Structure formats: C-alpha cells, structure tokens
Amino acid sequence: MEIILATKVGFCFGVKRAFNLALKTSKAVRPCQVLGPLVHNESVIRKLQESGVEFINSLDEAKSGVIIIPTHGEDPEVLQRIKEMGIKMVDATCPLVKNVQDLTKDLHEKGNQIIIIGDKEHKEIRSIQAVIKRRGIIIDSEEEAFRLEIKNKSLAIIAQTTQNPVKVKEIIRVLKKRFKNLKFYNTICPSVSAYQEGLKELALRVDLLLIIGSKTSANTNRLVEIAKAVGKPVYHIENASQLKKKRFLNVKTLGIATGTSTPDWLIKEVIQKLKSYAP
Ligand code: SF4
Known part of the structure; x- marks a missing residue:
C-alpha cells in the first residue's frame, strides 16, 4: 500500500507556538497551569502533563505560579481577574484569533451588528463574543441565516477561524439575499x-x-x-x-x-x- x-x-503555527510556550513556561515556573485545554488533542495534553503542566477548568482551582491562556483565547474579564489575583499569565492565544477578537471589537464599536458564523459552544467563539459583551449573533447554517431578523443595522460578518469556506460562502449567499447593508470579513485561518x-x-x-x-x-x-x-x-x-x-x-x-x-x-x-x- x-x-x-x-x-x-x-501542528499549525498557532498550536506549535502554544505547545512550545507551555513547555518553556513549565521549565521556568511551577505550578504551571493551563486554563482549559491548550489545544484540542488529548495526546498533546498528556505530553504536557508528563512535562509537569497542569490543566485547570476555572480560576477557582488556580494556585499561585503561572496561568497559560489557550490558543482559542479567553474572556477579557477572566484575564482581568487573573491580574487581580496577582498570578503571572502567559498568553498562548493564537495571534490570528487575537486579530479576529480585535477586528470584531473594532467593528462592534463602529456600530455594526456582528454576525459570527461558527459553533456556539466553541471556546474561540465564546472568547470572540466576550470581547463584545456577547452582543454578536452566532449562526451555523443556511437555515439560521434564513431565520435571522435584524432591522436597520449594518451587518459585519466574521467566521470562526476553522470554518469550511464553502459552507461560509453558502451562508453569506443567503444573507446577501436578505440584507443589503452587509460586509463579510474573511477571518478563516x-x-x-x-x-x-x-x-x-x-x-x-x-x-x-x-x-x-x-x-x-x-x-x-x-x-x-x-x-x-x-x-x-x-x-x-x-x-x-x-x-x-x-x-x-x-x-x-x-x-x-x-x-x-x-x-x-x-x-x-x-x-x-x-x-x-x-x-
Ligand atoms: S487560528 Fe489557525 S494558526 Fe491559529 S491555532 Fe487556529 S488553526 Fe492554528
């Protein structure tokens, strides 16, 4: 065969960067804690655990030492809380996800209604929603695009970095038929x-x-x-x-x-x- x-x-660039940051940090500071899964791969998580990296699900479990923010990004309020707790922080948010967060915030502040094409439960989408105080509307299918009700607002559409471009195109096609004042920002990685x-x-x-x-x-x-x-x-x-x-x-x-x-x-x-x- x-x-x-x-x-x-x-590994893509963002995952490689986060993995190396976690390994490097765990050699320098203990306890070295990642807030949630660093990346979505169990073997990678196990390898990091073997190197002494700990994984926590919430700040309530955090000890002193250092907290690493995963590739998918985090709610700015959580980042602020870490600062207030006086715990060192290493941000392994993928720079591309960070760019999407910044773009979304900017478009929201300019008065656009943000539409996010992506999975509501995904951590990246939650972190993007968090930067605009959860004011975005998340859709994940053409059906949801058909059902969308928005009046008198310009729409700024972004997509989860991991979306399938073909599916996104189909959803945009539906939205374009229904709304005039709309702009798509291609945030697919x-x-x-x-x-x-x-x-x-x-x-x-x-x-x-x-x-x-x-x-x-x-x-x-x-x-x-x-x-x-x-x-x-x-x-x-x-x-x-x-x-x-x-x-x-x-x-x-x-x-x-x-x-x-x-x-x-x-x-x-x-x-x-x-x-x-x-x-
Ligand atoms: S946004 Fe792209 S480069 Fe960054 S972690 Fe995700 S897939 Fe990798």
Whole structure:
C-alpha cells in the first residue's frame, strides 16, 4: 500500500507556538497551569502533563505560579481577574484569533451588528463574543441565516477561524439575499484553508483518506466533512491504537491528512503501524 501525506500535516503555527510556550513556561515556573485545554488533542495534553503542566477548568482551582491562556483565547474579564489575583499569565492565544477578537471589537464599536458564523459552544467563539459583551449573533447554517431578523443595522460578518469556506460562502449567499447593508470579513485561518485544500488535492490521488485528529478538534471534523463531501471513503482516527487492519484491505493508495493540532509523533506512530500491515 502506497502512503501519501497531505501537503500540510501536523501542528499549525498557532498550536506549535502554544505547545512550545507551555513547555518553556513549565521549565521556568511551577505550578504551571493551563486554563482549559491548550489545544484540542488529548495526546498533546498528556505530553504536557508528563512535562509537569497542569490543566485547570476555572480560576477557582488556580494556585499561585503561572496561568497559560489557550490558543482559542479567553474572556477579557477572566484575564482581568487573573491580574487581580496577582498570578503571572502567559498568553498562548493564537495571534490570528487575537486579530479576529480585535477586528470584531473594532467593528462592534463602529456600530455594526456582528454576525459570527461558527459553533456556539466553541471556546474561540465564546472568547470572540466576550470581547463584545456577547452582543454578536452566532449562526451555523443556511437555515439560521434564513431565520435571522435584524432591522436597520449594518451587518459585519466574521467566521470562526476553522470554518469550511464553502459552507461560509453558502451562508453569506443567503444573507446577501436578505440584507443589503452587509460586509463579510474573511477571518478563516489561512492555515486551516491550506489543510483543507491539501486534503481535496489528496482525495483525487488516493483510494482511502485516513484523517488523524481529535474528535473534539473543530478543524479535524471539518476535514472529515470535506472528505465526505468530495465522495471519498474516509476513516477518522485519533491515534494508532484505533487502526483496524481490515479497513485497508484492497487499498492501493492511502492518503493521510491531519488536523492542525495533531502532533508529528502521532503521525509517525500511525505510519509505523500501517507499514507493519505490509505482507
Ligand atoms: S488553526 Fe489557525 S487560528 Fe487556529 S491555532 Fe492554528 S494558526 Fe491559529
């Protein structure tokens, strides 16, 4: 079986930066605590725990030492509270997410109604909403765009950094039919787009697509959606232990794609196991 990797695999720039910041900080200050998951990948979290990094779910659990803010960003009120508690803070918010927060705040202050295309429950969306005191309207489908009721306001539309551009385009198309005074600011992360484009190119060359990434990772789930949409058989795993040999029977060419928070060590483990299937 021939194995072909997508043009972009492994950590994106924001995840690599956060991972390295956490490792570096844990060597310098203890306790080193991350407020929530640093990134959406369990293997990465485990690796950091082995290096002494602790994970807390709320500031009530915080001890002195240092608190690291994850890639998805945080509510400015929470950041302020950390300062007031006198705990050192390291901000690992991805600079691109920070840019989206700043842009959203600016557009909101200029009087626009902010529409966010994304997942209401995702931490990035919650952090973006928090910078405008939760005044944005979040939609995630064409149906929700059809149902939107807004009068006499200019609309500024942004998207979660990990959104599928095709889906966003469809939602914008609906909004444009319904509202005149509207502007879309493309906040989809270029890295995410590159991983998605790489997957589409790969799909043309292989019999089966193997996608490695956490089921909690929005951008990995997006890759699975895209692979299904292009009609290619897709197999989504989180790590090598989930591989099932029978899925590769009659597969001559296998394509491997990953989410932006899938570490290189997981990719290597998967490839090693796949190679052991060779007769
Ligand atoms: S996917 Fe993009 S926005 Fe998200 S962490 Fe990576 S570089 Fe930053």
